[in-house]
Amino acid sequence: MYTQALNVKDTALPAADPQREARFQARIDAEEKIEPNDWMPDGYRQTLVRQIAQHAHSEIVGMHPEGNWITRAPSLKRKVALLAKVQDEGGHGLYLYSAAETLGVSREELVEQLLDGRQKYSSIFNYPTMTWADVGVIGWLVDGAAIMNQIPLCRCSFGPYARAMIRICKEESFHQRQGYEIMVALCRDGTPAQKAMAQDALNRWWWPVLMMFGPSDQDSQHTDKSMRWKIKRFTNDELRRKFVDATVPQGRYLGLTFPDPDLKFDETTGHWAFGAIDWSEFRRVVSGDGPCNRQRLRQRKRAHERGAWVRAAVLAHAAKRRAREQAAAGVAAE
Numbered sequence: 001m002y003t004q005a006l007n008v009k010d011t012a013l014p015a016a017d018p019q020r021e022a023r024f025q026a027r028i029d030a031e032e033k034i035e036p037n038d039w040m041p042d043g044y045r046q047t048l049v050r051q052i053a054q055h056a057h058s059e060i061v062g063m064h065p066e067g068n069w070i071t072r073a074p075s076l077k078r079k080v081a082l083l084a085k086v087q088d089e090g091g092h093g094l095y096l097y098s099a100a101e102t103l104g105v106s107r108e109e110l111v112e113q114l115l116d117g118r119q120k121y122s123s124i125f126n127y128p129t130m131t132w133a134d135v136g137v138i139g140w141l142v143d144g145a146a147i148m149n150q151i152p153l154c155r156c157s158f159g160p161y162a163r164a165m166i167r168i169c170k171e172e173s174f175h176q177r178q179g180y181e182i183m184v185a186l187c188r189d190g191t192p193a194q195k196a197m198a199q200d201a202l203n204r205w206w207w208p209v210l211m212m213f214g215p216s217d218q219d220s221q222h223t224d225k226s227m228r229w230k231i232k233r234f235t236n237d238e239l240r241r242k243f244v245d246a247t248v249p250q251g252r253y254l255g256l257t258f259p260d261p262d263l264k265f266d267e268t269t270g271h272w273a274f275g276a277i278d279w280s281e282f283r284r285v286v287s288g289d290g291p292c293n294r295q296r297l298r299q300r301k302r303a304h305e306r307g308a309w310v311r312a313a314v315l316a317h318a319a320k321r322r323a324r325e326q327a328a329a330g331v332a333a334e
């Protein structure tokens, strides 16, 4: 709401400028941070707006699956931790919208693009949270995958995004631990029924979590450019493999079985080899036809409409304060 002036579109695209682009790339290669007022190629700006906006939307929509369990958390301790976690996700969305705003788009514009379907959010938040074990699995695996992807983003070439990620990663790491601790309680200290519930949650979430890292490198449209611009530091497949390597031993400690008959440790590569991902499911979910896509967008639209009075009140309050300050400045000048 502080950047409404940015909503005015500049339709003329800047002409390509090879010399400036070469100087820009040299700065990136030298690991300099790019700041909002620095010159940047239009493609770099657009890539960042797309990625940061999708990331912000994911945090905001990502509040819904776990928010679903706040009223049903099994103890006061669990409820307090879950409330704090969901609130953190909202905070992450706000830092990220602010980082995107430094690139000349307004938060209103981005939210509008989420609500009318022009911008995406992560596929993972289109799956339902059916039992309490899903809350544990989201912390353990979804936050675990998010950290694997986001730690390298702390070294992203664009300063405001990189700096936002440092704080976000610290909070995500707390989220991952609280999720894993729920899993330990269910699997190692729990009853057979609780362990079965945890296994069922792992069975449903494992493959969608692997899809979170995005399409395989050969199908990823943006990776090459993003790697050259040091927005991304690792490819989708590299991060997916690191995640599997880190996570399989954690699942084994819990005594759980991963729903992948092809999962086995490969002595020659030193990595866990895993089975084929069903990319048709990924495409279906990303194109809007996952189990909860419609419900999530409906919830977001309703929340946005219900928040209209808050936005109007904040603007009215700011206008009143400005008028008071101007009047006081006028009196002082007399």
Ligand code: FAQ
Pocket: 050, 051, 054, 055, 056, 058, 059, 062, 063, 089, 120, 121, 122, 123, 124, 138, 142, 143, 146, 149, 211, 212, 213, 214, 215, 219, 220, 221, 222, 223, 226, 236, 286
């Ligand atoms: N879902 O060429 P690439 C979290 C799209 S935050 C939906 O490989 P790129 C915290 C992609 O946009 C989770 N769409 O794209 C939390 C592109 O489409 P477009 C979010 C996806 O950008 C935890 C097309 O496919 N994290 O979990 C997905 O180079 C718990 C081609 O893909 C971030 O956003 C997907 N999974 O690489 C909250 C991190 N994957 O735009 C609550 C920042 C790909 O051309 C509870 N983002 N697509 O129409 C990134 O690192 C990158 O954007 C990737 C994708 C790696 C996600």
